[in-house]
Amino acid sequence: MSSKDFQSIIEHERVLTSPEELVTYSYDATENRCIPKAVFRPINEEEVRKIINFSRDNEIPLTPRGAGTSLSGCAVPSEGSFVIDFGLMRGIKEIDTENSFVTVEPGVVYESLNSNLVESNLFFPPDPGSGNVCTIGGMVSTNASGIRAVKYGTTRDYVQRLRVVLASGEAVTLGNLAPKSSAGYDLVGFFVGSEGTLGIITEITLKIIKRPIYFAVASLSFDSMVKAAKAVGEIISSGLDPSVLEIIDDKTLRVIKMYQDIEVGGNGVLLVEMDGFSKEDVWNRLDTALEICDLSGASGSNVARTSEEREALWRARKAALPSLARYKPTLILEDVTVPLSRLSEMLGEITKISDKHGIEIATFGHAGDGNLHPTLLVDRKSPVEMEQTKKVMEEIFRAALSLGGTLSGEHGIGLSKREFMKLEHKNSLDLMKKLKNVFDPKNLMNPGKVL
Amino acid sequence: MSSKDFQSIIEHERVLTSPEELVTYSYDATENRCIPKAVFRPINEEEVRKIINFSRDNEIPLTPRGAGTSLSGCAVPSEGSFVIDFGLMRGIKEIDTENSFVTVEPGVVYESLNSNLVESNLFFPPDPGSGNVCTIGGMVSTNASGIRAVKYGTTRDYVQRLRVVLASGEAVTLGNLAPKSSAGYDLVGFFVGSEGTLGIITEITLKIIKRPIYFAVASLSFDSMVKAAKAVGEIISSGLDPSVLEIIDDKTLRVIKMYQDIEVGGNGVLLVEMDGFSKEDVWNRLDTALEICDLSGASGSNVARTSEEREALWRARKAALPSLARYKPTLILEDVTVPLSRLSEMLGEITKISDKHGIEIATFGHAGDGNLHPTLLVDRKSPVEMEQTKKVMEEIFRAALSLGGTLSGEHGIGLSKREFMKLEHKNSLDLMKKLKNVFDPKNLMNPGKVL
Numbered sequence: 041m042s043s044k045d046f047q048s049i050i051e052h053e054r055v056l057t058s059p060e061e062l063v064t065y066s067y068d069a070t071e072n073r074c075i076p077k078a079v080f081r082p083i084n085e086e087e088v089r090k091i092i093n094f095s096r097d098n099e100i101p102l103t104p105r106g107a108g109t110s111l112s113g114c115a116v117p118s119e120g121s122f123v124i125d126f127g128l129m130r131g132i133k134e135i136d137t138e139n140s141f142v143t144v145e146p147g148v149v150y151e152s153l154n155s156n157l158v159e160s161n162l163f164f165p166p167d168p169g170s171g172n173v174c175t176i177g178g179m180v181s182t183n184a185s186g187i188r189a190v191k192y193g194t195t196r197d198y199v200q201r202l203r204v205v206l207a208s209g210e211a212v213t214l215g216n217l218a219p220k221s222s223a224g225y226d227l228v229g230f231f232v233g234s235e236g237t238l239g240i241i242t243e244i245t246l247k248i249i250k251r252p253i254y255f256a257v258a259s260l261s262f263d264s265m266v267k268a269a270k271a272v273g274e275i276i277s278s279g280l281d282p283s284v285l286e287i288i289d290d291k292t293l294r295v296i297k298m299y300q301d302i303e304v305g306g307n308g309v310l311l312v313e314m315d316g317f318s319k320e321d322v323w324n325r326l327d328t329a330l331e332i333c334d335l336s337g338a339s340g341s342n343v344a345r346t347s348e349e350r351e352a353l354w355r356a357r358k359a360a361l362p363s364l365a366r367y368k369p370t371l372i373l374e375d376v377t378v379p380l381s382r383l384s385e386m387l388g389e390i391t392k393i394s395d396k397h398g399i400e401i402a403t404f405g406h407a408g409d410g411n412l413h414p415t416l417l418v419d420r421k422s423p424v425e426m427e428q429t430k431k432v433m434e435e436i437f438r439a440a441l442s443l444g445g446t447l448s449g450e451h452g453i454g455l456s457k458r459e460f461m462k463l464e465h466k467n468s469l470d471l472m473k474k475l476k477n478v479f480d481p482k483n484l485m486n487p488g489k490v491l
Numbered sequence: 492m493s494s495k496d497f498q499s500i501i502e503h504e505r506v507l508t509s510p511e512e513l514v515t516y517s518y519d520a521t522e523n524r525c526i527p528k529a530v531f532r533p534i535n536e537e538e539v540r541k542i543i544n545f546s547r548d549n550e551i552p553l554t555p556r557g558a559g560t561s562l563s564g565c566a567v568p569s570e571g572s573f574v575i576d577f578g579l580m581r582g583i584k585e586i587d588t589e590n591s592f593v594t595v596e597p598g599v600v601y602e603s604l605n606s607n608l609v610e611s612n613l614f615f616p617p618d619p620g621s622g623n624v625c626t627i628g629g630m631v632s633t634n635a636s637g638i639r640a641v642k643y644g645t646t647r648d649y650v651q652r653l654r655v656v657l658a659s660g661e662a663v664t665l666g667n668l669a670p671k672s673s674a675g676y677d678l679v680g681f682f683v684g685s686e687g688t689l690g691i692i693t694e695i696t697l698k699i700i701k702r703p704i705y706f707a708v709a710s711l712s713f714d715s716m717v718k719a720a721k722a723v724g725e726i727i728s729s730g731l732d733p734s735v736l737e738i739i740d741d742k743t744l745r746v747i748k749m750y751q752d753i754e755v756g757g758n759g760v761l762l763v764e765m766d767g768f769s770k771e772d773v774w775n776r777l778d779t780a781l782e783i784c785d786l787s788g789a790s791g792s793n794v795a796r797t798s799e800e801r802e803a804l805w806r807a808r809k810a811a812l813p814s815l816a817r818y819k820p821t822l823i824l825e826d827v828t829v830p831l832s833r834l835s836e837m838l839g840e841i842t843k844i845s846d847k848h849g850i851e852i853a854t855f856g857h858a859g860d861g862n863l864h865p866t867l868l869v870d871r872k873s874p875v876e877m878e879q880t881k882k883v884m885e886e887i888f889r890a891a892l893s894l895g896g897t898l899s900g901e902h903g904i905g906l907s908k909r910e911f912m913k914l915e916h917k918n919s920l921d922l923m924k925k926l927k928n929v930f931d932p933k934n935l936m937n938p939g940k941v942l
Contacts, residue, residue: 138724138832183673194671196680197648212919218828219860220645221897222634222684223904223915224941225923229647229680233673250730273589279701279768317730321772377669381589409670446672453674464674468663472676474929478922490675 046078046122049094054081054128065123068108068115069170071370071420072455076103076117081125085203085211085242088124092240093209095122101484104236106147106175111373112454114182114235118487124240126177132156133243139217141200143245146177162248165192168450169361176244182452183233187357190276190408191283191315192249194450196232203243204231207480217245230475235452236486238479252283252315256326259353260333261306261340265289268308269384271336272407275312276380278332280325284313285408286357289387292402292415296356296363304356306339310407311357360404361415368400368417372429376440377411377449389439390414396435397428411449437463453490461491497529497573500545505532505579516574519559519566520621522823522871523906527554527568532576536654536662536693539575543691544660546573552935555687557598557626562824563905565633565686569938575691577628583607584694590668592651594696597628613699616643619901620812627695633903634684641727641859642734642766643700645901647683654694655682658931668696681926686903687937689930703734703766707777710804711784712757712791716740719759720835722787723858726763727831729783731776735764736859740838743811743853743866750814755807757790761858762808811855812866819851819868823880827891828862828900840890841865847886848879862900888914904941912942 047055056062056079066075077100082088095102101121108115117123126147133143137160144153150171154163167186168174178184180202185194201215215221215228231238262268268287275282288296290307297304310333314325330341344350364371378386387403390412394401405412414436418425437447437460447457447464462469473491477483498506507513507530517526528551533539546553552572559566568574577598584594588611595604601622605614618637619625629635631653636645652666666672666679682689713719719738726733739747741758748755761784765776781792795801815822829837838854841863845852856863865887869876888898888911898908898915913920924942928934 136832138728139830140728141830183677185671189671194673196677206922210918212922213917214919216897216915217830217895218862218897218900219831220636220640220828220862220900222645222826222899222901223897223908224912224920225685225926226634226647226677226680226683227919227922229677232677234676250728277589277591277701318769318772318775321769324769375673377671379590379592379668380670381587411669411671444668446667446669446674448673449669449671450673457674461675464667466664467661468665468678469675471657471663471678471929475676475926478925478929 046094049090050080050082050087065105065125066117068110068113070111070113070116070456072113072116074117074119076121076123079123079125081128083128085205088205088240088242089209089211091122091124092205092207095484096207096209096482099482099484101487102240103486104177104181104240106178107149107170107173109170109174109178110182110454111375111451112448112456114452114454114486114489115178116455126175135160137162140248141217141245142248143243144176146175146241146244148176150174150176150179157248161251163251164198164246164248166195166198177241180232180241180244181235185450187284187286187406189406189450190285191281196229198247199228199232199244200247201245202228202231202241204239204241206239207482207485233452235454235490237476237490238485253317254319254322255313255315255350256322257313257344257350257353258326258330259342259356260310260312260338261304262308262310262337263306263339265308265387266384267337268310269387269407271310271333271338272383273380274332274336275329276408278328280314280329282312282329282408283315284311286311287405287407288357288360289403291400292360292364292404295367295402296359299363299366300359302356302359309356311353364402364415364417368419370418370420372416372418374414374416374433374436375411375448375451376414376436376445377409378440378443378445380410382443382445383407383410386412386440386443390436393432393435393439397432399425399428399432409449410445455489458490497545500541501531501533501538516556516576517568519561519564521562521564521567521907523564523567525568525570527572527574530574530576532579534579536656539656539691539693540660540662542573542575543656543658546935547658547660547933550933550935552938553691554937555628555632555691557629558600558621558624560621560625560629561633561905562826562902563899563907565903565905565937565940567906577626586611588613591699592668592696593699594694595627597626597692597695599627601625601627601630608699612702614702615649615697615699617646617649628692631683631692631695632686636901638735638737638857640901641736641857642732647680649698650679650683650695651698652696653679653682653692655690655692657690658933658936684903686905686941688927688941689936704768705770705773706764706766706801707773708764708801708804709777709781709792709794710807711761711763711789712755713759713761713788714757714790716759716838717835718788719761720838720858722761722784722789723834724831725783725787726780727859729779731780733763733780733859734766735762737762737808738856738858739808739811740854742851743815743855746818746853747807747810747814750817751810753807753810760807762804815853815866815868819870821869821871823867823869825865825867825884825887826862826899826902827865827887827896828860829891829894829896831861833894833896834858834861837863837891837894841887844883844886844890848883850876850879850883860900861896906940909941
């Protein structure tokens, strides 16, 4: 097959080549853009294999795509690449309630999966902000998580088995259905978070767990972020196991109040949720958390007694991004994560960096696992601001790493943070590059991402 | 340095070469034996680096050793190898109660680590049977676990950061101290369970968690293992989150009764423990588990109301191995793990295989995570029995794999199960071999193990 024959690799109507179609595949949720050579919409593993074989034989790069919600640029096509769009591979193949597994195709949407599990009282806990549109394939590729990671962990903790087509065109099954294993190297965990750079995932088996029944939620106001961060550390180290422990800083609060009729006080807010299977236990744990906040200097608290009140408390957190988006045309959402004991220092560093460069930064995030989203509020049309943005990001990354943290808690590296990987991983980055080369000697699997 | 000069790589008195010393390093808890060329007892990473550099330059294989309790042969020296004994690297470097981490040298003993954490009310949960002697380095190398894995997971779930000396002599730090990360490939998870075949671990940082306060324990008798296995599935899928869910089969029970004054009834026993931070919650969950057992056909139950009664119930489980060891001179303890829904079938297969080959097998294990220890009761002096043993093991492995399981739940592959890796991993075994080659191109890191 010559390189011009790519239109017949799979059924013609599922190969997109018109400029207006291709442009819709040129971006993700970052500022990066690149028009692909063509887009393939396979319906099964055999078609994925054909696309990979063609791309390898003709040295055309491949970029897999779920819903394109990446905040790191990992879904932006590589230069001259084919995109594999998993929009037609949305099958839930098996819900195994006896063993608590679900097997899906990569294009299944997170919320759709959990809707399908409601009847069985089971769920897949990692809960990214884009959960109503993002795909399971994308979540596996970025080791995505969200507000519930503080209790339930990240996607990696749930991936049990993967079916992957390698760059060689060979399909392999990684992992098995046993609850635990000590039989060789953990290839499943290695693939999770590899952002399409090692092979193309065609089937995913996830552990699923019992859905909690009771929830207790409170919102706490603090007059300083230092006090709020202190409370976060105490709640976690007390073993209270909150299912949500979110922080919202004063900048974010001020912007929320500009656009939303929401009562939130203080210079920093914590949102705490306990969940579980015993009403009493859940409320006991929330009460203890409230006492901790009180001792840490909370200036006010608001406890939700009904599901309506719970929704009301959630509104402030959910209003953060939409409000910030109204306030400034361009949001650059960062994702650094630090050890809990350094949370307060990291918040202080962000303020200093913001003041130094004159770039407004609103910070919120999953405080319970040290994951902050400092959000740069800028205008992409201002070259001055965009130039400062680069410096601000680099300084935020350096600060997080110097505090023992990581470049990304849940969004991945993609294009955006690639140049800082050496700062985080030092000489083990060379090891990652050598391992990538084993999987992908021609460097055709989402090249230019991660490493 | 010539190959004869190895005695001066590190301080002479910490290099063992006399036959009587070497023989004590020639075995582990399996039937495998091999006398090493020399044993090194380094006291820090720099010395480990020197040993690795010498071994590479002179092409001498290396086998790391913790306490030598391996049940898969991974601690038995490779032919002509140097052993690195971590017995002098037992430092607990830092207990970080704020972030709930502990940083240790590889030679620290599991129980000694947890004793040191008692004061902080924290613990490292994986709980292998050899916990009073085995080392953290050994646990990381085999992804060890034990009776509490059903609730708390395996060693891999707790390894946060590793310091490793590679075959090249270069030392690398893998991982960081952030509670979660999506920054590149998971090299930490990849090293866990690699049995010394990728590099030598010199420092380990583990997550540690709050120690539970309350425990509720019961022992249940069943007239058939099928009913007991059914109860196991129901308890797990109900989300009751037991901290222990052990099974003991009729053969094991009969042998225990021959040697111990223990009252255990029926043809199969389940031991259930709930733990937590609320007394009421713990007992509520145990009561629900008892109801489930009742509905699954339990013929009797014994609930521990005091810590003395709890110890008494534990005695039967703890008596299993010592009793079997008195009954027959040679025990071969296997470690297959299957999906929970296949537990009953796996138990049936073991009985069939035992009957077919006339080899007695007593089975007990961590039923809650599908991990069975079918224990072959033989005599190493009988060539006939040892020949049958090989066939029995192979048939047990094949049965577990055909039920969707794995060769090892917690003991590792080592020498004992290496020839069956292809059966489990099929074409992904080639991938493992290629990745091993990146780390260890001269095949000097514990060669002949795992792959």
